[in-house]
Amino acid sequence: xxxTVEISETTMADDLTPAQPDDAPGALDADLSALxxxxxxxxxxxxxxxxxxxxxxxxxxxxxxxxxxxxxHPPAPAPVVEIGAYRRRLAPILAGAAAIVVLLAxxxxxxxxxxxxxxxxxxxxxxxxxxxxxxxxxADIADTPIxxxxxxxxxxxxxxxxxxxxxxxxxxSAEVGxxxxxxxxxxGDGEIELWAGVTLDDYPLITVTLQQEDGGAASSGAVxxxxxxx
Amino acid sequence: xxxxxxGDPPAPSDLVGRFCAGDEDAVREVYERYAGAVxxxxxxxxxxxxLADEVVQETFVKAxxxxxxxxxxxxxxxxxxxxxxxxxIDTLRRERRPTTGGHVPxxxxxxxxxAFETTxxxxxxxxxxxxxxxxxxxxxxxxxxxxxxHPEIAERLxxxxxxxxxxxxxxxxxxxxxxxxxxxxxxxxx
Numbered sequence: 122x123x124x125t126v127e128i129s130e131t132t133m134a135d136d137l138t139p140a141q142p143d144d145a146p147g148a149l150d151a152d153l154s155a156l157x158x159x160x161x162x163x164x165x166x167x168x169x170x171x172x173x174x175x176x177x178x179x180x181x182x183x184x185x186x187x188x189x190x191x192x193x194h195p196p197a198p199a200p201v202v203e204i205g206a207y208r209r210r211l212a213p214i215l216a217g218a219a220a221i222v223v224l225l226a227x228x229x230x231x232x233x234x235x236x237x238x239x240x241x242x243x244x245x246x247x248x249x250x251x252x253x254x255x256x257x258x259x260a261d262i263a264d265t266p267i268x269x270x271x272x273x274x275x276x277x278x279x280x281x282x283x284x285x286x287x288x289x290x291x292x293x294s295a296e297v298g299x300x301x302x303x304x305x306x307x308x309g310d311g312e313i314e315l316w317a318g319v320t321l322d323d324y325p326l327i328t329v330t331l332q333q334e335d336g337g338a339a340s341s342g343a344v345x346x347x348x349x350x351x
Numbered sequence: 352x353x354x355x356x357x358g359d360p361p362a363p364s365d366l367v368g369r370f371c372a373g374d375e376d377a378v379r380e381v382y383e384r385y386a387g388a389v390x391x392x393x394x395x396x397x398x399x400x401x402l403a404d405e406v407v408q409e410t411f412v413k414a415x416x417x418x419x420x421x422x423x424x425x426x427x428x429x430x431x432x433x434x435x436x437x438x439x440i441d442t443l444r445r446e447r448r449p450t451t452g453g454h455v456p457x458x459x460x461x462x463x464x465x466a467f468e469t470t471x472x473x474x475x476x477x478x479x480x481x482x483x484x485x486x487x488x489x490x491x492x493x494x495x496x497x498x499x500x501h502p503e504i505a506e507r508l509x510x511x512x513x514x515x516x517x518x519x520x521x522x523x524x525x526x527x528x529x530x531x532x533x534x535x536x537x538x539x540x541x
Contacts, residue, residue, distance in 0.1 A: 153530070156476045157495035161394040163480075166386040167404040171379045174411050178373050181412065284433075333437050335413045342444055 242272075245327055247348035252331065253278055258346050262321050271301055271315040271327070278345065280307040281331065288332045290340060291317045291324035298340065299324060303332070325350040367427060371418035382411060384481075385428065389435040391477040392470050396439035397446075406442050410435040432474045440464050472533060479529040487522035490515055 156162055167173070242263040249256035256278040263270050273289060281287055286305050292298035302315040317324070329346035369377030386407060393406035413434050414421075421430055443464070464470075480488055493499045493507060501519070505512040 152472070153476065153526070154495065156473060157480075157491060159473075160496065161391050161399070162473065162477055163492055163496055164390060164394055164399065164403075166390040166407055170386055170404065170407060171382045173408055174382055175375050175378050177408065177412050178378060178415050181416070182373055333441065335417045335434060336437070336441055341441060 243321060243350060245348040245350055247273075247327060247329070247346040249278070249346055250344050252343060253345035256346055258329070258348075260327055260348060262327075262350075264320060269301075269317045269320055271317065273313045273315060273329075274311075275306065275313060275346075276310045278306050278310075278329075280309075281305040284334050286332050286334065287345070288330050288340070289313075289315050290326075290328045290330065291319055291321065292326040292328060293324050294326075298326075298328075300338075301327075321350050367418070367421065367423040370415065371421070371423075373415065378411075378415070381414075381427070385431050385478070386411075387481045388428070388474045388477040389431060391473050392432065392435045393439045395470055395473050396436065396464050397443050402442060402446065403439075406435065406439045409442070410438045413438060428474075428478065432471060435474070436464075436467065436470050475530060475533060476526075479526050482529070483522055483525060487518045487525070490518045491522050491526075494519065 242261040245260040245262060247258040247260060256276070258273055258275040258278070261272040261274070269291070271289065271291075278287070286303050288303045289301040290298040291301055299317055299319045301317040302313075304313045304315075327348050327350075328340075328344050330340050331343040331345050332341050366377055366380060370381050389410050390403060390407050393403040393410070397403050397406055410431065414431055417434075421427070465473075480491065483491065489508065490504055493504045494501075499507065501512050501515045505515045508515070
């Protein structure tokens with residue numbers, strides 16, 4: 122750790138002091154001297170940065186987001202589509218409709234899952250990567266008429282720290298994947314129920330990544346668990 | 352401004368509130384106050400160049416997006432530092448991740464970023480430098496970065512050597528006070 126800087130009060134009066142970088146501070150801490158000699162300490166930020174930031178924030182607000190509203194996390198590869206004025210006018214109506222759909226979907230999930238339409242599940246073992254070498258999980262994945270249900274039984278995955286969370290993905294490849302939901306494990310080991318809108322046939326890989334809350338919707342690439350149906 | 356630093360008032364809460372609301376003046380003020388320190392962290396992790404500028408930009412946009420979660424009564428600097436470091440590491444990881452390939456899951460990329468403590472020191476020192484009066488900061492820069500002697504600095508700036516010495520002493524005294532929180536207090540009698 123950087124130690125306290127020590128200043129020599131004799132510095133000002135000592136006209137004969139050798140003119141070296143360390144003369145003015147007297148016994149400047151070596152760590153601080155090294156930091157002050159680092160070009161990164163003196164580089165000027167992009168002079169157009171403030172203008173670009175104002176523009177970026179304006180553009181972000183123009184997309185319908187507000188700084189007081191947590192951004193939705195869409196499935197990872199979903200293309201970004203600018204919301205036009207027409208769609209913005211429809212937003213309140215769509216929001217109301219979405220709420221009704223959610224209520225109906227909840228009822229439908231109960232009805233379907235309790236019925237006989239759920240296919241036999243496929244069990245996939247997930248192993249921990251170097252980021253979580255002790256972790257393991259078993260995914261019981263089943264096709265249902267409303268989507269793919271994933272029951273993820275996780276053990277020894279550390280709780281996500283504040284500001285982070287875990288996200289499960291069904292993937293075709295490193296570039297193509299769909300989010301299956303998020304969780305944090307702060308209550309210890311347990312079974313997590315996740316849902317995805319794609320099938321295991323088309324997306325045979327399953328991964329879990331550690332995400333940053335302020336890191337956007339895309340996968341962080343920090344894979345902690347992975348498994349494959351193939 | 353610095354956590355625990357003497358004489359550095361925290362960013363006023365109304366500034367944070369206006370920043371959260373997207374007030375243009377507040378956005379510019381927050382950027383002016385902290386862009387240097389954020390830039391230093393970015394360059395320490397990803398190196399110089401456009402990527403570092405990208406990290407700086409992304410850091411402030413992320414901060415604005417998450418501003419509703421921030422307690423306006425707290426110091427903005429440590430929060431921005433955390434976002435900057437995460438953003439820089441994520442950016443570096445993204446740049447190193449393969450963008451083409453076969454049917455494999457994401458590849459976790461090992462990133463050897465400077466230690467949290469190291470980048471925090473850099474962040475705090477840069478903030479302390481940015482808070483120095485221009486004349487004093489330039490003397491410190493010419494002394495430590497360029498390696499000039501006091502007479503050489505005096506000649507470069509067109510001021511008496513005594514002025515250089517007094518500016519240097521004041522600057523280092525300010526740095527000592529502002530950065531004292533980074534290390535254990537040192538007894539005057541020791």
